[in-house]
Amino acid sequence: METLQPKDASRLGMSKSSLYRAAHAGEYDRIARGIYRPADAPAADWDWIEAATRRPDATICLTSALAYHDLTDTIPDALDIAIPRGARIPATGAAIAWHSFAKDTFDLGRDTIPIPGSELRIGIYSPERTIADAFRLRGDLGYELGRDALREWLRHGGKPAQLIAIATRLPRTKQPILQALDLLT
Incomplete structure (x- = not known):
């Protein structure tokens, strides 16, 4: 189902105020400020929808990825999203x-996936990039x-x-990963 913002209401033949009235009447759910979905839309992760709507380059990273x-097995207490630095x-x-990643390596290992229950897509880093980032940011x-x-990645057949x-x-990453691989294999 379609996610709406007030600026997109005219595309559906309605004004902003009619969108607000429809939301107040229960025809649309307010996901976040300025983001609405039809009330009968399938279940979806509203955090993912808000991140993808606010920043088209939003990329799931770190613990969330x-x-x-x-x-x-760690359950993140917030959705980790990377955006380009600056x-x-x-x-x-x-x-x-929100995490700021260097512009020159931002797209490294980045792919997009559909958000279940929505027409939107969101970026996500590959398992390899995510593991590398976990080592790179190990101090935090x-x-x-x-x-x-x-x-776990090696157990699943990672190369x-x-x-x-x-x-x-990526900076500060190769040596710690080589040491960990040496210990684990």
């Missing part, structure tokens, strides 16, 4: 932790997160050459 790829961090009502995330994700190829392009 590890959880999506089933590489950690981009404006939008105001959101959802539990979203904790040393165990990357190591445990790497262990170390693919991980090293990405780690080589």
Whole structure:
């Protein structure tokens, strides 16, 4: 089902005020400030929808991406979203932790996936990129997160050459990953 913003209401033949009235009448659910969905739309993750609507380049990263790829048992308390460094961090009502990643490596290992129950797509980093980021940001995330994700990734048949190829392009990443691979294999 379609996600609406007041600026898009005219496309459906309604004014902004008629969209607000329809939302007040229960025909549309208000996901966040300025974001609406039809009340009969299938269930969807509203945090993902808000992130993708506010920033088309929003990319699920770090603990949230590890959880999506089933590489950690850690349940993130907020949706981790990466945007290019220097981009404006939008105001959101959802539990979203915004992270600024370098512009020159932002697209490295990035893909898009559909948001279930929605017509929107959101970016997500590959398992290899996410593990590399966990090692790169180990001081903030904790040393165990990357190591445990790497262990699980190897158990699922991950190829170390693919991980090293990405780690080589990110700062402070290759050496710790090589050491962890040496210990785990």
